[in-house]
Amino acid sequence: MPQTFTQLLNAMPTTRLAPSPTGALHLGNARTFLANWLLARERGWRIILRIEDLDGPRIKRGADQQAIEDLQWLGMDWDEGPIYQSSRRDAYAKAVRRLIEGGFAYPCICTRKEVDLAASAPHAEDGAAVYPGTCRGRFASIEAARNASGREPAIRFNVGTEIVEFVDQVRGSQRFQMARLGDFVIQKADLTPAYQLAVVVDDGEMGMTEVVRGNDLIDSTPRQIMLYRALGLADRIPNYWHLPLVVGPDDRRLAKRHGDTRISHYRERGVPASRVLELLNRWLRIDSKQTESIVFTADDDAFLRAVD
Ligand SMILES: [Zn+2]
Structure with a gap:
């Protein structure tokens, strides 16, 4: 045909x-x-x-x-x-609903401050606290979470005890223990889809086969691979190319302080x-x-x- x-x-x-x-x-x-x-x-x-x-x-x-x-x-x-x-907000909202219904994601009412205070796990490289899983399995529904806190919950993806492996086209074999990265936000409390979710929904739908980006995003890749799988898009996981970042003479990422x-x-x-x-x-x-x-x-x- x-x-x-x-x-x-x-x-x-x-x-x-x-x-x-x-x-x-x-x-x-x-x-x-x-x-x-x-x-x-x-x-x-x-x-x-x-x-x-x-x-x-x-x-x-x-x-x-x-x-x-x-x-x-x-x-x-x-x-x-x-x-x-x-x-494309509708497409992202639909994916979030699907992940909640599939049991892959859950509502979280923690504030950033609470997450920082409760974090016992080692801090991720970007300095953000690793979410300690406070709300995992805590609420039967979004409604219940909303009632408990009086505000809209964020939605988090449950990474469980998964180990994600992939071969980066530049950096070779990569292996991530997802528990060390923690459950990550896929929709913020203001209903904005998070970066990880939006990128996977778009890349999946737009038939992306090659993702080229700075190596500051390499931690995002195993999270995105988990999202592909949970959304039934495992056959669309692209090749990833993580390139070195440009830094200033002080070895910090290029920013205003470098002029x-x-x-x-x-x-x-x-x-x-x-x-x-x-x-x-x-x-x-x-x-x-x-x-x-x-x-x-x-x-x-x-x-x-x-x-x-
Ligand atoms: Zn929480």
């Missing part, structure tokens, strides 16, 4: 560029986007541009357009999108895109398999600014 065009498209290797309009694109995330884009264009993957704009209070007005312009200025393009996550490294900043100063690309390409030649991070030095900054 002949395949429809949609079926053909969905069978294609596919990746996404997924900027979050919570801040401007800087040299560090530009490197990750460029690596993703180059891999895609070299290997013939379809590229979807997805704007991850669910983090309400942190979203900056106009940052989505700015990210799009910055990516284009650096010469990147895409085959589909932009698709805004904020337009203004926004792409738009250099652009407004009249630094040509070719100059920025030259630095990004130099960083791309650093073997991602061999290094945890790439250091942005004062020399790099001077190189960008030295426009004659």
Whole structure:
């Protein structure tokens, strides 16, 4: 039987560029986007541009357009999108309901402060307390949780005693004891879907086969794999590529304290895109398999600014 065009498209290797309009694109995330884009264009993957704009209070007005312009200025393009996550809330709500009904997720009425105080487990690498499981099996329904606290509960995914293994395309075999990461939030108390859930619902539905991102998100991958399985999407788990982050000379993730490294900043100063690309390409030649991070030095900054 002949395949429809949609079926053909969905069978294609596919990746996404997924900027979050919570801040401007800087040299560090530009490197990750460029690596993703180059891999895609070299290997013939379809590229979807997805704007991850669910983090309400942190979203900056106009940052989505700015990210799009910055990516284009650096010469990147895409085959589909932009698709805004904020337009897909129904799909996320449906997945959350399904996970609750399937017994994979439960309501949690703990405040952040309570979680911090109650945490006995070692703290996760990102400094967040590991949720101690206070509300696991505590409420018969969302209604019951709401009545107990007088407010809307968050929804957490129960990781149980699972051990999740996967092979990262850059970093090789990975193994996570999920109890050490703890039950994670899939829907916040303000009914906003959490990052982990939205990404899996989108990636699953959009036929994503390749996920390329910074290695600060490697802890997210086993959580997302558990979500794929619980949502009956185990056959759609993509390949993951976790790339080293760009850090400052103090070995901390590139941020404001290292000066203004926004792409738009250099652009407004009249630094040509070719100059920025030259630095990004130099960083791309650093073997991602061999290094945890790439250091942005004062020399790099001077190189960008030295426009004659
Ligand atoms: Zn709780």
